[in-house]
Amino acid sequence: MTGFSDGYREPLRKDRSSMVNVAVITGISLVAILFRVYVSRFVPYLQYLELPLLVTVYFSLMWRSPIAGLLFGAAIGLAQDSLSHHELGMFGIVKTLVGYFAASVSLRVDVGNPLLRLVLAFFFFFFHQLLYWVLARALLGEALEFEVVQVLVLAILNAIVAVFLFQLLDRLKITG
C-alpha cells in the first residue's frame, strides 16, 4: 500500500514542480520585459540593460536544449517586439538565434564558470545588437547607426550584470 502510494505520488510531485517552474520562468520573463518598459522611465541609463536578452541567454545555457532555447528566445523576442513601434519579428529572429547558439554552446562547455558566463554574455550582447542592426537595415531599410565603441562598452556592462544576475537565478534552481 505504502509502496503503491509513493509511486503514485511521484509523478504528481514532478507535475507540480514543473508547473511551478513554468510559472517562475514566465514571471521572470515578464519582469525582464517590465523592467525595460517601466524602470527605464525613471533611470534612462537602464534602458541599455538588455534584461530580456540576459534572461534568454541564461535559460538557454541552463536548459542545454537548442529547441527549448530558440523557442524561449522567439517568445520573449516577440513579446518585446509587441511593445515596440516596429514590425513584429525583429527581436524575435535575433533572440531565436541567440537562444539556439547559447544552448548549443552549453552542450560543449561548462557554463557554470562565472568567467565563461561573462565572456558569453559579452559575446551574445554584441551579436544581438549587430544582428538587429543588420536585419533593420536589410529587411526594413532603417538607417540605424551602429557605434562599435558604444556597443562594446554596453556589452561589457551587460556582461558584468549578467554574472550577478545568473548567480541570482541559479539560487532559484529552475530546472525547466
Place this chain on the structure above:
Amino acid sequence: MEFFLSRYRNLSVLVAAILAQLVLLAYQVRTHGDVRLIRVWAVGAVTPMARVIETSRSGVSHFFSDYFVLLDVRDDNKRMKAELDRVKMENQYLRTELSTADRAHSLAIFQEHSPSKTVAAHIIGNDTGVGTKEVFIDRGSNSGIAPGMAVITPDGIAGKVVRVFSTVAQVLLVTDANFAAGVISQNNRVHGTFKGQGYDGVGKIEHVQNEQKVDQGEWFYTSGDDRIFPKGRPVGEVTTVRQGKTEKEIYISLSGFKNGFEEVLIIVEGVHAPIPDAPVTDQGVHLLAPPPPDSGGPLTVAQPLQTGPVSTDADRIKERYRKFGEQTNHVYGERSNGAPNYNAPAKPEPKP
C-alpha cells in the same frame, strides 16, 4: 526526409522558427498591416503590471510629498507664531501654495482653459525598441483615444498617438527620430518641418530656405499643416541657427518637457489658435500686473528705460551709473545741470 528531420532536428526547428518570423515580417512590410493579436496579448500581459506599479509609486510619492509639505507648514506656523507678523504669514502661505502646486494641478487648469477638448493621461511605461522614443499611456480606445491624435503638455507638444489598445495607447514622442510636425516661426512666420533627433530636449527645423529669416531665441509654434497638432501650440525656442547648403540648419530646445513629463493631455478635438505675438512665458506661474505709480507727487528721479532684469554688460554699466547718480543727485545720460550734449552731431568746422 524523416531521417533528415530526426538527424537535424534542432536545425530544422531553428529554420522553421526563423522562416515563420521572416514571413510574419514580410507580411507586415508588404501590407503595412499589423499582427494585432500578438500585440494585444503582450500589451495585455505587461501593461496592467506597469499600471499597478505606477499607481503604487505615484501614491507613495504623493503621500510622502504631502507629508513633508505638512511638516514644512508646521515649521512655518511655529516660525510665524514667533514672529507674529500677519503679512509675512500670508506671504509665506502663498509661497507654499505656489511651490506645492504639482504638475497635475497645472495640467487640470490648463485643460480647463484650453479651447481644444482634451483627455488627461498618465505615462505608465517606455517602449522596448532600440533607439525609439515611445511611451505607453493609461488611456486607450475606451477613453475615445484614436491613432494620430496629438499629445501635449501645458508647455508644448509632446508627441502623437501611434497605436491604441482598449485601456492603453502608444505615443511616439517628439524626440523620436521618426517624429515630424509642421511648424511656423513666431516673428517672421517662416514655415518649416520639425523633426525629432533621437535624443532628449533637442529638435531640428527642416525645409527653411537660407533666404528666409529666423532669429536665435525665436519661438516656433505648430502650424496646423500636418492636420495632427492644432495651430498655435508652442514647440520650442531656437538655440542655433546657421546657413546650410540650401536650407538653414535650425535647432530648437523643446518646451514640452520643460516641467517634467509624467502627465500629458491628448487632444480629442483640436481647435486652432493664433500664433501669440508675445514670447512664451512660464505658463505655470501667474504674475500680477505691475503696481500703479505712486500718486504722492511727481517723480524726482528719472526712471530707467529697462524694467526687466539686467542682461547685458551695457545694461549693468548703465545700472551702476544710475545708482551712483541717485547718490550724487545727477542723472547720467541726460542733459541735466547744464551738461553739454556729447551725443549731438558735431558741427562742421568753418572753412578757412
